[in-house]
Amino acid sequence: MLRSAGKAPVTFSRAGFTGSQAHGAFWAGDENSTWEAFRWSMNAGLTAAASGIVYWGWDIAGFSGEIPSAELYIRAMQASAFVPIMQYHSEFNHHRTPSRDRTPWNIAERTGDERVLPISRRFTHLREALLPYLERAARTAIETDRPLMRPLFFEFPNDERVWTAPPEWMLGDDILVAPVLEPGVTRMPVYLPEGEWTDVWDGTRHPGDAVVEIDTPIDRIPVVTRDAALRELFASEG
Structure with missing residues (x-):
């Protein structure tokens, strides 16, 4: 559960039940960094949306196992700019090296692909620019029950x-x-x-x-x- 001073708490979960739509934010769970998991995550998000979940996301390019390829990371970052929750996250590997963090800078360093940082930066800036649109769309979703x-x-x-x-x-x-x-x-x-x-x-x-x-x-x-x-x-x- 997430709390902020003076604000109502919100649950952040990978599971739910009838009525969860009114209270929570959800993510797809601890998937591996594979193209198959990416595809299944997108299907999971669309299914959740059709069930009335307003705030949904997934761990960009996966959470578990070896890091994603640069191409997978970039494609996942791009898609993430257009879902309700945009986030990266990865399992804790006890500070062992090489790091498995799914941060753009670690993926860029680990893969040696110089495209990762500028493309990630571009889509992060775009996401920020879309916030007024997303705020209006979220208000409409709550008022009309349209995801x-x-x-x-x-x-x-x-x-x-x-x-x-x-x-x-x-x-x-x-x-x-x-x-x-x-x-x-x-x-x-x-x-x-x-x-x-x-x-x-x-x-x-x-x-x-x-x-x-x-x-x-x-x-x-x-x-x-x-x-x-x-x-x-x-x-x-x-």
Whole structure:
């Protein structure tokens, strides 16, 4: 349980029961640093959201075992910027070396990949810039019972294609996220439901109700929006 002076406590748990939606924050548990665990964590988050959990997250790129590869860490960091709780955490290895901390600086040092720090910094800054949007979206979630992180089947239940699409979600009303969940992906198909969508990174406009191919260089994942102001926010942070 987390407490702060003068504020109500909140539980932070990896398990729950009927009614937990009203009180707690949740994370996916102590998973290993593998691509498979990453994929399962995203599915867990979408299932939790569909069950009414507002605040959910997972330990970026895993908690247990050997550290993740630089690519896995970067892709997990990118996805984490677009879930309700963004955090890294790792099991305690009693200060033995080499460190297994999942901090960006340790992953950069251990892997020798110079891309880890600047990309992690960029998405952390972007997350900070999104806080006013997330605050409004969280208020809407509490007032309307619509999850903050919404599976596409929750948002577009009559669209048969969302039931078989790879993991994607809405964050609030206007941001759609399609995480990169496999290594070596430089371009991927993304299903966009009905509406008009704009790529937040390059401004490309896409019609909805279609599968589009989106480039996925290591410094970006597919994110589209229905809000022009949000596109401007991403451009200013890019």
